Amino acid sequence: MAKLFTHFRSNAPVIRLSVPFRQALSRLSPVLMLMLSLGCILIGRADQSFDDQMRAGLNDILAPAYMVFATPIQAAEHGTGVIGHLFSLSEENAQLREQNAELLQWQEVAMALQAQNDALKASLHYVPSPMPQYSTGEVVADTGGIYDRSVLVLVPPANGTPQNLVGAVAMDGRGIAGRVVEAGARSARVLLITDLNSRIPVALGASGAPALMAGTNDPDPALIYWSPGQPPAEGAMVLTSAQGGAFPPGLPIGVVHYNAQNDPVVLPLADLDSLRLLRLFSYPDNLPVLTPIPHTKPAATPRHGKR
Amino acid sequence: MARLPASRRRQSIWRQLDAAARWAMPTAMLAFGLFLLGLPLHIPGQALLRPAYAMGCVYFWSLFRPASLPIPLTGLIGLLLDLMGVTPPGLWALLLILLQSATLLSRRRLVPSRFLFTWAAFTGFAAAASLLAWALQSALGLTLLPAWPTGLEILVSAALYPALAAMLVRAHRGPAAVELA
Numbered sequence: 001m002a003k004l005f006t007h008f009r010s011n012a013p014v015i016r017l018s019v020p021f022r023q024a025l026s027r028l029s030p031v032l033m034l035m036l037s038l039g040c041i042l043i044g045r046a047d048q049s050f051d052d053q054m055r056a057g058l059n060d061i062l063a064p065a066y067m068v069f070a071t072p073i074q075a076a077e078h079g080t081g082v083i084g085h086l087f088s089l090s091e092e093n094a095q096l097r098e099q100n101a102e103l104l105q106w107q108e109v110a111m112a113l114q115a116q117n118d119a120l121k122a123s124l125h126y127v128p129s130p131m132p133q134y135s136t137g138e139v140v141a142d143t144g145g146i147y148d149r150s151v152l153v154l155v156p157p158a159n160g161t162p163q164n165l166v167g168a169v170a171m172d173g174r175g176i177a178g179r180v181v182e183a184g185a186r187s188a189r190v191l192l193i194t195d196l197n198s199r200i201p202v203a204l205g206a207s208g209a210p211a212l213m214a215g216t217n218d219p220d221p222a223l224i225y226w227s228p229g230q231p232p233a234e235g236a237m238v239l240t241s242a243q244g245g246a247f248p249p250g251l252p253i254g255v256v257h258y259n260a261q262n263d264p265v266v267l268p269l270a271d272l273d274s275l276r277l278l279r280l281f282s283y284p285d286n287l288p289v290l291t292p293i294p295h296t297k298p299a300a301t302p303r304h305g306k307r
Numbered sequence: 308m309a310r311l312p313a314s315r316r317r318q319s320i321w322r323q324l325d326a327a328a329r330w331a332m333p334t335a336m337l338a339f340g341l342f343l344l345g346l347p348l349h350i351p352g353q354a355l356l357r358p359a360y361a362m363g364c365v366y367f368w369s370l371f372r373p374a375s376l377p378i379p380l381t382g383l384i385g386l387l388l389d390l391m392g393v394t395p396p397g398l399w400a401l402l403l404i405l406l407q408s409a410t411l412l413s414r415r416r417l418v419p420s421r422f423l424f425t426w427a428a429f430t431g432f433a434a435a436a437s438l439l440a441w442a443l444q445s446a447l448g449l450t451l452l453p454a455w456p457t458g459l460e461i462l463v464s465a466a467l468y469p470a471l472a473a474m475l476v477r478a479h480r481g482p483a484a485v486e487l488a
Contacts, residue, residue, distance in 0.1 A: 029377070029378045029379060030378050030404060030407075030408045033378050033379055033381075033382045033400075033404050034401060034404055034405070036382065036397075036400075037382055037385065037386075037397040037398075037400035037401040037404060038397065038401060039397070040386070040396050040397030040400065041395050041396070041397035041398055041401065041443075041447070043397075044395050044396045044397060045395065045447060051390075051395070051396045054390055054396060055390050055396075058387075058390045058391070062342070062345075062391070065342070066342075066345065066346060069342075069343070069346055070346055070347060073346060073347075073348070139347055140346075140347070141345040141346060141347060141391075142345060142346070142347045142348075142353055142354070143345060143391060143392055143393065144353075144354040144392070144393075145354050145357070145358075145392035145393055145394055146354060146355060146358065146440075146456045146457065146459075146460055147393075147394075147444060147452055147456060148354075148392065148393040148394075149354075150393055151347070152345075189393075196452070217453070217456070273349060274347075274349050275347070276347075
């Protein structure tokens with residue numbers, strides 16, 4: 001066996017070194033590498049921006065590659081349905097016609113409400129909130145780990161300066177999916193609302209009672225710190241709250257539900273298990289000092305200087 | 308064989324290229340597999356698969372073809388795993404190197420033994436690495452993280468290994484076999 005082993009080594013394309021030196025190197029390299037990786041952990045711990053930069057750099061390189069591989073997968077997912085669809089075409093058409101009629105009724109209701117809303121706003125001299133800038137990106141990778149829930153979004157580089165995207169609110173077609181925690185030139189990592197580190201101030205129901213939505217890594221984030229007198233009502237709408245200034249008010253998140261342990265949780269509106277497209281809304285003026293995620297480079301603090 | 312021993316023979320450039328490609332195969336396969344597991348495949352528990360895959364590959368190659376997976380490369384793979392996910396960079400590099408060192412130390416006993424034994428040994432190593440990951444992440448985050456995902460990670464690693472080994476054995480005998488170049 002040992003003879004065979006040296007035989008492999010001689011064939012291996014390594015730089016030829018003297019035998020004792022090579023032996024010493026191979027004996028030292030585990031220790032050396034262990035120390036290196038420990039050093040890496042400590043550097044990352046001391047200087048958060050160092051590993052943010054490394055991650056953003058790697059993501060920028062990987063995101064287009066992910067895109068190349070993700071496209072045929074999506075095409076296949078769409079493609080497999082085609083033949084099945086042919087059989088249920090007439091059924092589906094009937095169903096769609098029915099839904100269309102129903103939606104047209106709702107459209108009339110919506111237009112009436114819009115008119116009423118406009119009239120009321122006009123009489124109140126209501127100042128509309130400014131339209132946020134947004135960029136749309138495709139979800140190319142699921143970058144979550146054991147203790148985190150995040151996705152990687154490929155953002156076209158034409159959309160403004162990339163730094164603007166950090167702190168942007170990510171929404172799918174229905175509701176809030178998460179927040180951008182790190183952005184490179186063409187990719188952005190979105191921390192989902194289900195992540196253990198996610199804390200979002202919310203307003204509950206019509207009264208807008210404040211609470212905090214905390215991710216638990218489970219599909220449904222928990223509701224905490226609601227005022228004792230006003231427990232969240234089952235089925236109440238959960239919207240973002242402007243408290244803390246990290247989010248603009250009134251964006252839809254989900255619906256209150258009491259789980260088997262009788263704890264209130266939020267059923268997210270966004271389809272977090274199969275995100276495809278995300279819109280990233282930047283509210284540059286809304287980001288205050290309290291924001292947990294720095295949207296500008298933190299200035300060097302004396303904390304990092306000496307230790 | 309009437310030919311000269313391999314170390315004395317002058318090899319053609321194609322042969323050297325072939326040998327180099329075969330030598331690099333395990334690392335390339337490991338890195339590419341990690342990349343593929345990042346795609347939005349919508350498999351439940353996909354996040355658990357990446358560390359499990361990395362641990363399985365490192366264990367297998369350290370057992371059966373240690374020359375093809377030098378420790379610095381393992382460190383780089385670990386760093387890739389960290390940077391692709393959100394774990395502190397260096398954490399999985401550390402754990403994979405520890406796993407590899409432990410495997411290399413117990414190699415003499417593990418290689419000739421039966422599959423069930425190597426499987427059990429892998430489960431032990433993976434459990435130790437996962438628990439260490441949990442402890443380190445808890446310590447670095449200064450919060451006690453829930454332990455059940457770690458338990459799940461250990462189960463997934465153990466369940467994944469036979470399938471992974473079946474696949475890697477083929478690679479070991481075919482495209483990764485440097486001696487066949």
